[in-house]
Amino acid sequence: MEIFFQDPGEIPLPPDEVRIRELKTEPWPDGRRVGVYLEVDPFQVRPNFDLVVTDARGQERGTVSIIESMTRKMELTMHIQGSETDGEYTLSAALFFVERSQEEDPEALSQEPHIVDRAERKFSIGIEQENK
Numbered sequence: 001m002e003i004f005f006q007d008p009g010e011i012p013l014p015p016d017e018v019r020i021r022e023l024k025t026e027p028w029p030d031g032r033r034v035g036v037y038l039e040v041d042p043f044q045v046r047p048n049f050d051l052v053v054t055d056a057r058g059q060e061r062g063t064v065s066i067i068e069s070m071t072r073k074m075e076l077t078m079h080i081q082g083s084e085t086d087g088e089y090t091l092s093a094a095l096f097f098v099e100r101s102q103e104e105d106p107e108a109l110s111q112e113p114h115i116v117d118r119a120e121r122k123f124s125i126g127i128e129q130e131n132k
Helices: none
Strands: 020-027 033-040 048-055 060-066 073-079 087-098 113-125
Touching: 020 087, 020 113, 033 048, 033 087, 033 113, 060 073
Parallel strands: none
Antiparallel strands: 020 033, 033 073, 048 060, 048 087, 087 113
16 A cells, blocks of 8 residues: 655655654533644555543543544544543543554454654633733
């Protein structure tokens, strides 16, 4: 499979060299969702991502898995679970590849991910800024 990119100056990298370039969050005014922007280096092999939102107590409040992304710039909306959403949150992103040998069953889902990069962003929902 060939992957084409808009910028010919961007050289696709092998899996071990691909990194997260940018991770942004923008809470929605409704207090229940957060917009996420994720950008990675150009890649030769389609990458996978796990995105996890945790609250200040470390409880998981939302997750997204992106499998074999065809694009390096992604925008998505994550929903914050639970009845109370005001508070401090952390979005954690893991960029990984799954290596499969030719002898292995191509349908098997039990291969271990090879994580090549991680990023985190903190954000708040419904908390007033004290220093405006």
